Amino acid sequence: MIGELCVLVVLLISGALYCRLFGRVQWWLEPFLSLTAGVALLICCSSVQLVLGMTSPRITISIVLLLPLASTVLMYFRRQGSTDLFGMKAACISISGYVITVVLFAITVFACRTFHLVRLSPDSFFYLNVSAVMAAGHTASLEPSLLQLRAMGVPSLHGLASLNDEMYVRSITPLLFVCLNWLTATFCFLAIRPLATRRMAVVIALTAIAVVCTHHRMLWHARFINGHILTALMLLIISGGSWLQSVGRIENSALLNGVQLVALPAMVLTRPDGAIFAGLAILPVLAADSIPLNHRKRLLVSMGLSTIAWHLLLAIRFAASGSGVPITVSGMLAAGILCCVTAKLLTEKKLGGIHSHAVLWIAEVGLIFVVLYFAVTELADFRFSLRATFHNVVLGAGQWGISLKLTIAIVAASIAGWENRDRGILRYPLTTLLPAAFLLAHLRHVPYRMGAGDTLNRYFVHFVPLAVLFIVTTAGMNKRGIVENCGSRGAS
Amino acid sequence: MTSAANQSSVNSSVSGVVLVLALMSVANIVDFPECERNAPWVAVFSTFENAAAADLGRAHPSLSRVATPYLMLRQSAPGSTISFPSSHCFLISCFYGLGSADGVRIHDYNRDRPPIDLSTLPVLDETVDDGLDGKSHRYCLLAADSDVSELFAFEQQGNWYFTDVRLLPDNFVESARK
Numbered sequence: 001m002i003g004e005l006c007v008l009v010v011l012l013i014s015g016a017l018y019c020r021l022f023g024r025v026q027w028w029l030e031p032f033l034s035l036t037a038g039v040a041l042l043i044c045c046s047s048v049q050l051v052l053g054m055t056s057p058r059i060t061i062s063i064v065l066l067l068p069l070a071s072t073v074l075m076y077f078r079r080q081g082s083t084d085l086f087g088m089k090a091a092c093i094s095i096s097g098y099v100i101t102v103v104l105f106a107i108t109v110f111a112c113r114t115f116h117l118v119r120l121s122p123d124s125f126f127y128l129n130v131s132a133v134m135a136a137g138h139t140a141s142l143e144p145s146l147l148q149l150r151a152m153g154v155p156s157l158h159g160l161a162s163l164n165d166e167m168y169v170r171s172i173t174p175l176l177f178v179c180l181n182w183l184t185a186t187f188c189f190l191a192i193r194p195l196a197t198r199r200m201a202v203v204i205a206l207t208a209i210a211v212v213c214t215h216h217r218m219l220w221h222a223r224f225i226n227g228h229i230l231t232a233l234m235l236l237i238i239s240g241g242s243w244l245q246s247v248g249r250i251e252n253s254a255l256l257n258g259v260q261l262v263a264l265p266a267m268v269l270t271r272p273d274g275a276i277f278a279g280l281a282i283l284p285v286l287a288a289d290s291i292p293l294n295h296r297k298r299l300l301v302s303m304g305l306s307t308i309a310w311h312l313l314l315a316i317r318f319a320a321s322g323s324g325v326p327i328t329v330s331g332m333l334a335a336g337i338l339c340c341v342t343a344k345l346l347t348e349k350k351l352g353g354i355h356s357h358a359v360l361w362i363a364e365v366g367l368i369f370v371v372l373y374f375a376v377t378e379l380a381d382f383r384f385s386l387r388a389t390f391h392n393v394v395l396g397a398g399q400w401g402i403s404l405k406l407t408i409a410i411v412a413a414s415i416a417g418w419e420n421r422d423r424g425i426l427r428y429p430l431t432t433l434l435p436a437a438f439l440l441a442h443l444r445h446v447p448y449r450m451g452a453g454d455t456l457n458r459y460f461v462h463f464v465p466l467a468v469l470f471i472v473t474t475a476g477m478n479k480r481g482i483v484e485n486c487g488s489r490g491a492s
Numbered sequence: 493m494t495s496a497a498n499q500s501s502v503n504s505s506v507s508g509v510v511l512v513l514a515l516m517s518v519a520n521i522v523d524f525p526e527c528e529r530n531a532p533w534v535a536v537f538s539t540f541e542n543a544a545a546a547d548l549g550r551a552h553p554s555l556s557r558v559a560t561p562y563l564m565l566r567q568s569a570p571g572s573t574i575s576f577p578s579s580h581c582f583l584i585s586c587f588y589g590l591g592s593a594d595g596v597r598i599h600d601y602n603r604d605r606p607p608i609d610l611s612t613l614p615v616l617d618e619t620v621d622d623g624l625d626g627k628s629h630r631y632c633l634l635a636a637d638s639d640v641s642e643l644f645a646f647e648q649q650g651n652w653y654f655t656d657v658r659l660l661p662d663n664f665v666e667s668a669r670k
Contacts, residue, residue, distance in 0.1 A: 207513035214520035402523035475509040
């Protein structure tokens with residue numbers, strides 16, 4: 001138990017040091033952003049190590065801790081004379097937040113180890129397989145197809161278990177679920193705070209947690225060794241955080257921006273389709289002129305570099321194995337390069353000349369048309385996927401109960417009944433989910449199937465927290481967008 | 493619209509959102525899927541052995557459910573070493589699996605035993621199944637070292653899964669052969 005707790009605390013400290021480079025936010029928000037940053041840093045470091053062929057968890061955890069520590073020390077010496085970085089009063093408040101978080105960690109670790117709250121499926125074993133091979137340093141023997149399918153997120157996290165001579169980190173997924181809930185609640189709180197009393201904002205935050213936790217599959221995934229909760233967390237940080245920034249409802253957006261810069265690669269590296277959903281998440285962010293251009297460019301570069309690095313590694317592995325490089329890998333490689341080139345060309349002047357909302361609309365409608373084209377050319381598969389999805393969502397085969405139907409209905413009513421321009425950052429990933437998912441079904445040549453374990457049925461887990469935040473944003477909206485006296489700046 | 497009217501509109505919409513979220517939570521709880529409502533909230537998976545027993549005990553027909561607690565080796569990854577720490581394995585308390593072109597060899601079986609080569613074990617039965625979940629599976633029952641009792645092994649898309657037959661439900665092997 002102590003060993004596992006130590007690993008988690010190291011991740012927290014690493015994330016805290018990284019976050020400190022960008023400043024501070026509220027003490028009740030910072031520790032969870034730090035944990036997210038720590039986890040994302042771990043995934044990024046593991047991926048770099050995989051490229052270098054040195055995947056020892058000891059080296060990983062050392063780099064994850066020492067890199068932000070060195071950066072913090074360097075920044076301290078650069079800012080000599082300024083006590084901003086280590087101001088005593090603020091530091092004491094901040095540290096108390098971290099102490100509470102560590103206590104929460106201890107309780108979670110204790111509960112997970114005592115009650116063995118874990119769900120395993122064959123997929124989990126695939127992840128742990130990659131994790132164990134990486135921990136043993138035999139990365140050369142990892143098949144490229146296995147690497148492509150399992151990616152780096154989950155194996156990196158559970159690779160740390162080998163430090164304690166264990167197979168997986170038992171508490172990490174439940175802890176990420178706690179983190180996801182807390183961030184959903186705090187984002188809802190921050191979204192509603194300028195419009196309502198503190199008490200009412202707290203009530204909304206608590207009911208948001210209740211809604212997420214009563215989605216049956218969310219609870220199920222909270223103890224399932226897979227990457228869905230991790231992806232949901234990263235997506236919330238990217239889309240939810242960007243929306244809060246775009247409407248001016250977060251205290252220190254620099255810190256959130258810093259976390260987003262590592263959350264994007266983590267999302268790309270957690271699932272084989274991570275880059276596609278990350279791309280759809282940042283597309284409306286790029287069009288939001290209330291977010292600084294430099295940050296939008298950094299997001300693109302972060303997304304582009306991680307996509308290039310990961311898919312280049314896969315392409316080399318596929319080529320070395322004698323099998324051809326799959327179109328999915330070469331296509332994503334090209335998409336990564338496009339991201340970097342776009343970031344270079346992106347200027348305020350050029351953006352000003354483009355009707356960014358029209359671009360988003362064209363991309364969304366284009367996606368639907370591509371799916372329809374494939375639906376016509378491969379009608380049998382499309383019908384199979386459609387029928388399976390209908391059974392999973394509507395007829396209960398996906399084991400969501402009424403929760404998913406209700407969430408979809410309320411999100412749809414919110415989109416139809418209220419203006420969406422100010423919350424396009426939240427709306428876009430939600431409405432492009434189904435077209436993108438059906439496109440992926442075509443690309444992988446396997447239709448979706450009935451049952452809770454279906455891929456699309458698991459995709460919904462990524463979007464539930466974002467959907468809850470979207471529903472909360474309906475408050476304070478009217479037909480013309482955010483009501484005028486709420487102190488918001490409004491997104492583009 | 494005046495500021496006061498705006499504020500009133502905002503207040504009512506905030507209350508509306510709270511109400512909607514609260515109703516969603518209640519509806520979700522009321523309609524919690526039956527299968528999970530009956531399942532224990534805290535499932536005691538103390539070891540893989542228990543996980544196997546718990547999972548198989550439900551006698552779920554899907555192979556993926558059966559496969560859940562099993563150790564897995566990739567046969568098609570020559571030279572890869574996969575370690576399973578002792579605290580997490582059932583029966584085969586600690587081993588290093590070495591995949592090779594001609595089979596799967598287990599090294600360091602129970603740490604102090606000589607390596608055994610599963611590919612040399614006599615195959616008692618082999619069955620090809622057209623597939624649950626639309627996938628094809630190949631089962632073979634291997635007679636392993638007497639200490640391990642019999643290993644039930646099956647292959648799914650290039651991956652081998654192993655378990656001790658004593659953990660399988662009654663008649664499972666017979667039904668798999670059909």
